[in-house]
Each structure stands twice: as structure tokens, then as C-alpha cells.
Amino acid sequence: MSNKIRFLSVRLCILFYVFNPISIGFPSEPIHTISSNIDELTTIVNHSFIIPKPLSIKPIDGALAVASITRIHIWDNADKLQSIANELAQTFFVHTGRALPVKIASPHENPMNSLLLSLSGSQESLGEEGYELLIRPHGIEFRAQKPAGIFYAMQTFRQLLQTENQESDRADRTIPCLEITDKPQFSWRGLLLDCARHFMTTEFIKRTIDQMAYHKLNVLHLHLTDDQGWRIEIKRCPELTEIGAWRGEGDERYGGFYTQDELKEIIAYAAGRFIQIIPEIEMPGHASAAIASYPQLSCSGTPIPVQTQWGIFDDVLCPGKESTFQFLEEVLEEVIAVFPSPFLHIGGDEAPRAHWQQCPHCQQRIREEHLENEHQLQSYLIRRIEKFLTSYNRRLIGWDEILEGGGLPAAAVVQSWRGMEGAVEASQMGHDVISSPCQFVYFDYPQTEEQAKSKPDWMMVTTLQKVYDFHPVPEGLTPAQAKHILGAECAIWSEHAPQAEVDRQLFPRLCAFCETVWSPADSRNWEDFSNRMRVHQIRLKNMNVDSY
Template sequence: MKTGLLSLCCALMLFASCGKRIPKSDAVAIVPKPVSEQLSDSTFDLTKRTRIRLLADDSTLLRSTDFFNGVVSKAFGKGLYVAQGGQAQKDAINVRLDDSLPSEGYTLLITPDSIDIAGGSPAGVFYAFQSLRQLLPAAALAGERARVIELPAVEIRDEPHFAYRGAMLDACRHFFKPDEVKEYLDLLALHKINRFHWHLTDDQGWRIEIKKYPELTTVGSVREKDLLTNVLDTVRKFDENPYGGFYTQDQIRDIVKYAADRFITVIPEIEMPGHATAALAAYPYLGCVGKDYKVTTLYGIQEDAFCAGKDSTFGFLEDVLSEVIDLFPSEYIHIGGDECMKNRWKECPHCQQRIRDEHLKNETELQSYFVHRIDQFMSSKGRRIIGWDEILEGGDLSRNAAVMSWRGTQGGIAGAKRGNEVVMSPYTYCYLDYYQTADTAGEPLAYGNCLPVDSVYKFDPYAGLTPAEQKYILGVQANLWTEYIRDLDYLEYMTLPRLAAIAEIGWTYGGKDYADFSDRMHSLAKVYDAEGYKYGKHMFVPETGKVPESAGGGTGATGSATGIAE
């Protein structure tokens, strides 16, 4: 009898050590909002014994299972067993491909018997698992040991509105290490963002290794000191130590693969003809003056640019872009094109000779000539250029080029009206380096404007366009310039939760309801907390000033992120 009692006690202790039943969340609250969802009262019990069964012979589906196992292993202590082939089974997550669905679309059906996922492609399956992640209870996301995780019975049908849903990271003003870039990519994947625009060259640093021109990184990647205060301050303070960093080509290949595993395409940006001081410091012959260039320590628009009159400039850029093309398989390569000051061109005999030889009217048309020449080269390599909306100026932009509208939406509207594809990214709605609140006391240093999440959510990328013109809008993009963002915590804080609003505009376009979005964001905040993300709490704080428990327990900007960050 004693032996039986001992065995029973041991069994009970073992049962208890395996965790508990974690009840389902009260509601289905997914960001970005699915196209349709139908909730019922029952649940599915997810346990360690639940198998993931892949019904399609496609190895890329393992990207999704690896991701999901990384999430549930926190609660179960291990991932779920993955089986390939066979038939759908009960007590399993059955995964298949369905070519009748849109490429990035999916269905997610949770019943008491099973979870059934169908994707129009492996990307659609990945997004289904991202939605399934948000349906997990907060305790499971947080890693509380579980015996059973309840999931609500629901049928979801979903697909994105826009094909291009992007986020830009400026690695020039402040450099982010490869592992930090990967963490940023994980953050994008959570929000079903599928384009990573990587700003790699600018006046303040050249961040990409180019084998043929090693001084771009030995010289151009390092500025002599780093600004610590607002560039507009009367008295500026600097860290007097050299500041720099760059990505080797091997690191870039690794990051591109890491992004692809999350169904994110990396679009590199190589700035031209302006924002080129770092390149000129490395190779002075590329500029109009030809000497005495330094990597810039201050922020703002610089006078110097690549010389548009020298053929050697175009030879250099074609060499650089050839190596870039080998590293990045993306259809588009971003060439910048913004904020090019033309005073040097006005004074440069080479540029003036080019204007005469090409029968150009002025320096604005010279910039158009510059862009057109790069466009022709990229087209010969089977790639397309995309650039900031200044590339429209001068009137000779080919239909093959795409426009990224940042100075409001006017550039995007103009591009769409003339038949160019457009990504809408206006600073008025999409610049995440702006303050998240008008009450800036205690906020980390930001660019100066105020862009709260509810203002981001109001953005309509189709405004001002006819239905015929709307077809040229590829999508939307959030931009994060890093003059005042120097570490990952600070990056996360400025990005979240505003990236979620951009993601919903890109995925769910139409029928927006900010109150509903705000309610659903409490659920997404639980994922933020589980991942340890720093994020702004302003949208979660009612008039009492107290953060509700449903907003999660994570802090806002902490540590170095609360101080002056430039």
C-alpha cells in the first residue's frame, strides 16, 4: 500500500512539474487585422504530443515550423515533432499548400480536433503561424511551463492588400551589428512586413564592403567623432572617439539569407548623387572639388556630391553596383537620389561640359541624366532602380524605375499619374524617428516632429489617386533614420508600436477602425513583452496615466535609450 501511495505521489509530482493548463485568450485579436474571422466557443488543446504534419513536399515550410517551435518550446521545454507526408490527422497542426489562395494568403482553421493551415505559398504558411503565435495565451508566450495550452476555435481567412510592406533602417548615422539587424528582421516578421530597405551609404558612413574599393570601408566607414546632442543645439557635445563600422560581404549574405528565411526581401540603398561625402573621403577624385573631404560628423544636407561630369564617377558606381547586385537578389536596388545640392555642379567645369554635351538645360536636368544613366546600367543587369521622389525631377525618368514618395504624397501621386510604380512613405505618416508624443519630457531625443500612433494609423496611401492610378501603388513603408538612435533598445522603442499601424495599413487596407486597432494592440503587446521588446506605451495609457495590465509589463525606453542618443 505504501508503495502504491508513493507511486501515486510521484506521478502527481511529475504531472505538476510538467506545468498546468493555460486557458485560452478571451478574444481573437490579431494585428494586422485578418480579412475575416469566425470565432466559436470551443478550444483546441495544444500539448507536447501535438505533431506538426507537413502535407506538402516543400522544405521551405520548415522555416515556419522552426519559428513556431521556437515560440512554444518556451512553455513546453521542447518543440513539437514535425512529420512530413501522409494525411491530415487529429490532434495535429496540419499544414498544406493551396494554389487557389493568393501567394501570401492563408487560411487558419482551429477546431477541437486539429489545427489546419493552408497557404498560397510557403510565405502564406509563415504568416498563418505568425497569426497563430498571437492567439497563444500571454502566459504561454511568456514561457510559463504548460501541460496544455488552450487555443480558441476560430476560422481565419486572410491575405495582404499590398504586395510591398516595408521598413527602412538607416545603418549609416548609427551602425547596428549583424545580430542586431537580425533582431530587427524578427520584429518585422512578427508584423508580416516583407521588405527590408537597408540604408547602407551616406555622408556619415559607408557601411558595405566593396572588394574593388577597399578604402570605402577603411576610410569611408569611420567618422572622427560622434555627435551626442541635437545638431541644432547652440553648444554641441561630441564623443571624441572615432565612430564606425561596416558589414562584410559574408555578413551581408548571411543577413540576406536570414531575411529570406522570414520571407523578407532585402533592398539595399546606395546613395547617389548626393549624400556621398563618405565615398568622396575615400576616393576624392569622385567629387567636383577633388580633395579635402572628410566623413561628416554633423547631420543635415551636405554641399558635396558625386561629380556628374566625369565618366570615372559612373565607372566607379557601376563597379559598386555590380558587387551589390551579386549580394542582393532583390528586383529593386535603391539609389537614393534625394537632397542633392547642386552648387558644386554649377562651379564644376566637368559638370558644365556635361550639360553642354548632353544639351541639358540646367543642373536639375543633369541630375535626371545621372539617374537615367544608372537606370540604363541596372536595366542591363536585369534589375530595377527605386529612388526617393526627387528622381522625378528633370523629367526623364523611365517607366522601369519606381518612386519612393517621402516629401509627402505628392511625389507618389505624380509618379503614379505618369505610370511609374510607387511606394508611399511620406514623412507625415511614416517617419518613426519622430517623437511618439507631444509631451517630450522623459522621451529619448528624437528628430523634433511629433507622430503618435493614431496619426500613423490615419494614413491613406491611395488619397488623391483615381482607381486607375491606384494600381501603381506597390505599397507602404516605415522609415527609421538613426541620427538620434544609437542602440537596439532605442530602435525598438521608436519603432513600436507605430510599425504595427503601418503593417495594418499595408496588410488590411480599408475599413480602418482605430478603436478596434487599439483594442487588438493589447494582444500584440503581450508578444512584445514576451520577446522583451522596448516599446512606447502612450496608446495604452488611459487618462488616469496608469498603464493597464493588459498592455503588458514591459517598460518604455530604458537604459541608454532614455538618454540623449545621438
């Protein structure tokens, strides 16, 4: 091709861009011509190796030379996109070694050879978190309805930048031209991190948040209190961290806690990655650390230690004493002041009621409130706490035991962990549900029969394929009932998985889980996922993730 023809071709492209009223970015002809070579298209799509799998990937002719990108353009809504653009620049530098300037584009500026960010021109059906990623030979458009969508488009772009060998041919790297349209299937895509049984550092939590964001998860559930430790500073109740945050004695003393300022820092860090943090304050069971700090919270008032063993303990909070509710409200007021999330988890699981049967305070409460038994006494506690949380515009979440005893307030959210029966019952009653069946998504469970040899006998083997086969919506629900399934949440309980072992317990199963909550169920295929994981494992290694 002569220089004159090249010059005319470039001018025609620019003219098309300026006078095309539909395009907000790059010219779309002849680039949108789909290749007729089906084998070639299949190869391009498969070699994208994106996890979780996008809703739609349409290959188009051509490839983008990464070296041709010269800047990042914020096309509109600069106040909402500036921080994402800055992170995109950092991402580009990490993977290419080149620093790109971030510019706010003027209406008549040519966006060629740029990464263009825009909250205009995308499909309204993409919702809060969907996006379009349009890769052309002379630039890439990131389009969405909301900033979260642009952020998730950036995560997909990160994976496209990450080749099997991170250091090879960085200057000559190319990305196939694609049109990616994507959005999540569920609004709740969560991970529970148990910081109570084993304390986890703020740096580690931030690192976990980064890994979650990379896999398009959006809820971090922090399990902050349990029998073996109380991990959140409560200024009106200082003994909770002076006593309750520590177990053992002398050289065997173990523990730690987060100040409210540290938690606010973590919350802000997560918010910048479109992840909300849900605090869990266990009640009435799993409360030994609280009772060790304030013995009067139990039925007997007898001092007990913070537990050094795992299990379920008979000492639980006493709902017969009004002082117990005064304590809980003081604690929750401070928790609410720290955590802006509209949800607050109160546990509600594995609460023995033997002491309540012998407690004069509890029996008096049962008589005064016209309750039939101790099951209903726990429901009374749940209802009182739910009413208190509602007054602060918070929604209560509890494990599926909160269904027992009846009378659960309509706004309460049920997290089903003992299988999917709780999810079915709650959704049929009209409650919103988070699916977390232990046999599919508890990642402290062993991944192989070999790993199971070093785990307790009651832990079921939960393979990568078993996680991938999980469906958050149980069978047999009507369409109206299925709408109550907010999504799903995997969990890493730390009795047998302290911080140093979390990576190898989470990965690669977190990769399978993220696809179960993001990608359409009818698009999922185990063989296809396994093929994409071959490259994704290399990405994890390059990010210093100790995947199993």
C-alpha cells in the first residue's frame, strides 16, 4: 500500500469518527467485520482464558498492538472515573513497563491509540456492574452504566494483558480484537474470612480484597467474634479487646484485634474496589470471648476463659437479662458507626440452650413474653436485635438457624449453610437468601483425598469440580421465589486454616466459585473452565498466590 493510500485511509477513519453520531469512541468499520474462519475465532476466544467467563465474547478481525497505546482518556464523568483511570494506568505499567498519562478528553479530541473510559453509550440492561469492552486495532473502549462496570472491565483487561510468560515480548505483545459484553448473574458474590479463630493482619485482608476484586467478587464478610477471640475494638466495652482478644497464657498467649480506625481503613480500601464489608457479631452462641470479658452476660455469671479449643460451648449469652440487650446495643451502635454497609450479620448459629432451661432469668422471660420454649426465646432475641438494627437502617443477616422458633421478621436475610434446605424454606417464606452450603463452598474443607488425611474426619472433600458444579439457586423454586436468592458466599473458616494456609485453601476453588456467581449457568462447562484455568494458574503464580 502506498503512503498516499495510507494517508487517505487514516483521514477516512477520522472523518467517520467525527461524523458518526452513534460512536462515542473509535470507528467501527471495517473493524466489526467478523472473521469467516471459525477455527480461528474459536482459537481467539479460547485463548482469552478469562475467569469468570464473560456473558458474550465476539471476535472481530485484527489485533491491538499494546505498544500502540499512548494514553488513557476519560471520555465523560471524570469525577466518577478518575480513580479507576489512575488504577488502570498502574495496571498497564505493571504489565507493560510503560507509564500512560491520564487525560480528560475534549469533545473534539481524537481518541485513537488510547484506553477510553465512558459511562455513555452502553446498554442499559448491563445494570450496576455490567460492562462492554471493545478492543480495536487502534484502542480500547471501556463502557458501562456505572463506575463498577468500568472497574470490572478493567479486571478483564488485566487478564488479557497477562500472558503465560509475563516477561516475554512485553513490548511486542498483541491482544486479539474482541467485543466483550458482560454482567453478573447475582448481586451477592461473597467471601467469608474468619478472623476470630485465627487473627489475620490488615495487610493480609487488603491482599485478599485485591484477589476478590480481580475475580469480580463484591462482598467480604468478616467473622469478627467467636469463642476463641473478639477482634473489633468497642470503646465503651474495653475488656472485649483487653481480655476477649487473647487466649492462652504466658508464651502461649495468642490473639489480636482491629482498632476502629484500622477497620475504617480496610473498609475504604474495599470500597475503592467496589467491595462492601459485612461485619459479623455472633449472638447468642459462639460468645465465649465476650463472656470471658464480661461474665455477667451469661446465665450463671461464672467467669470462663477465652476458649483455646474448637467446638460448640454451652456458655452463651443470656436473653433473660435486660443487661445483655444493653450490652449488645452498645456494641452494635459502635459497629454500625464503623461499617457503612446496610447489612449486619448476627450469627445465630450453633447456640446450645441447656443453660437457658435452668436459668431463672430466661424462664421468666419465656413466661412474660408468652413464649413456648427456648427455641422461641432465641427468636425473641433475634426479633429484638432486628428491630434495633432497623432503627439504624440496617438489615439483619443470620445463619439458617434463625428460621427456627418462628416469627422471623420479613426483612431478615437468611444465610443457608447446612445444605440448601434453609435456602428453600426461607425463599418460600419470602426472605432474601445467601446460599452458602458447606458441602460446596466451605474452603477450609480438603480439596483432595490426600489433603483430607491431615484434616478432621467430619470435613468433606470439596474438589474444584464440585465447587464448579454448585448452583446458588436450589431446584424446585418458582420464579418469584428464585428472585429471593441474592447470590452466594464461600467461606474460609480458620480453625484449621490460619492465615498462612488461606491461599492454598482458597485457590483455585475461589476461581470456580466466582464463575458460579458471575457467569450464566447455561454457559458453564467444566472442560472449558479447566482449559482456561491452565493459564489462570500461571496468572495466580505471577501474583504470588499460593494456589493448591
